[in-house]
Amino acid sequence: MTAPRAPHHRLDGPESAPPLILGPSLGTSLAVWQPQLPGLTRGHRVLRWDLPGHGGSPADLLPGEEATVGRLAGLVLAAADRQGWDRFGYAGISLGGAVGAYLAAHHPERVEALAVVCSSARFGEPSGWHDRARLVRERGTAPLLETAPGRWFADPAATARTPWGATVLDDLAETDPRGYAACCEALAGYDLRDRLAGIAAPTLVVAGRDDPATPPPHARELADGIPGADLLELARAAHLAGIERPAAVTAALAAHFAPAPAADPRPTDPRGN
Numbered sequence: 001m002t003a004p005r006a007p008h009h010r011l012d013g014p015e016s017a018p019p020l021i022l023g024p025s026l027g028t029s030l031a032v033w034q035p036q037l038p039g040l041t042r043g044h045r046v047l048r049w050d051l052p053g054h055g056g057s058p059a060d061l062l063p064g065e066e067a068t069v070g071r072l073a074g075l076v077l078a079a080a081d082r083q084g085w086d087r088f089g090y091a092g093i094s095l096g097g098a099v100g101a102y103l104a105a106h107h108p109e110r111v112e113a114l115a116v117v118c119s120s121a122r123f124g125e126p127s128g129w130h131d132r133a134r135l136v137r138e139r140g141t142a143p144l145l146e147t148a149p150g151r152w153f154a155d156p157a158a159t160a161r162t163p164w165g166a167t168v169l170d171d172l173a174e175t176d177p178r179g180y181a182a183c184c185e186a187l188a189g190y191d192l193r194d195r196l197a198g199i200a201a202p203t204l205v206v207a208g209r210d211d212p213a214t215p216p217p218h219a220r221e222l223a224d225g226i227p228g229a230d231l232l233e234l235a236r237a238a239h240l241a242g243i244e245r246p247a248a249v250t251a252a253l254a255a256h257f258a259p260a261p262a263a264d265p266r267p268t269d270p271r272g273n
């Protein structure tokens, strides 16, 4: 079997800082993380990657058999290997979060800490994803441009006009239908519910209260299933919570991935002074 190619990716932040990989959601590109970039590159070397057919990644990144979240995870490992990163922090939105949870469950030695934003252990009935894959293969992403703002934004009219809102919608319009359909099929086949209890990485789960795609019960299932996971539910946020609540999402991720403080080198006074 040939080793997976690395997806298109971009590196930011100090070269010597601890590595943090950021994964995007279906229909978006690495630009979906732009609001978080200044905050997260303060303490990390950040690698953002693109799904097949999205952003700068070619649609045929996963040739041959059907796309799966496991194969997408292989792309991330190829990108990390290229940097020489044995271990890394990982945060992902929706499908990108599923890739992170899969990595933490199947390759625990690689994931130092995990954050899943507006994601799920299972994204509903597979038939809905197969239908969407068929629609996009036949008609491209144009029909989705009508429905995506209502799933992605709590205030679709206002957020679609902001620079970040407009950028993610432009990226959806530009997405290669073959890559988008392949990602729908990966979502159809994904079910990590039986593996959540085996995730050992410290995990933060973030939900948007108004998210119709992965509503808060999906986040609670993740947080209840992953030992010790923290859950943050954000008001005034739908599926792309990081676009509508940029400061809250950045602060939560920066705190979650902050390196543990070094042990105090001073000798301990047995009287507690």
Ligand SMILES: O=C(O)CC1=CCC(=O)O1
Pocket: 024, 025, 026, 027, 093, 094, 095, 096, 123, 148, 151, 187, 213, 239
């Ligand atoms: O349907 C959408 O656009 C939202 C979504 C579901 C999975 C994902 O990655 O994005």
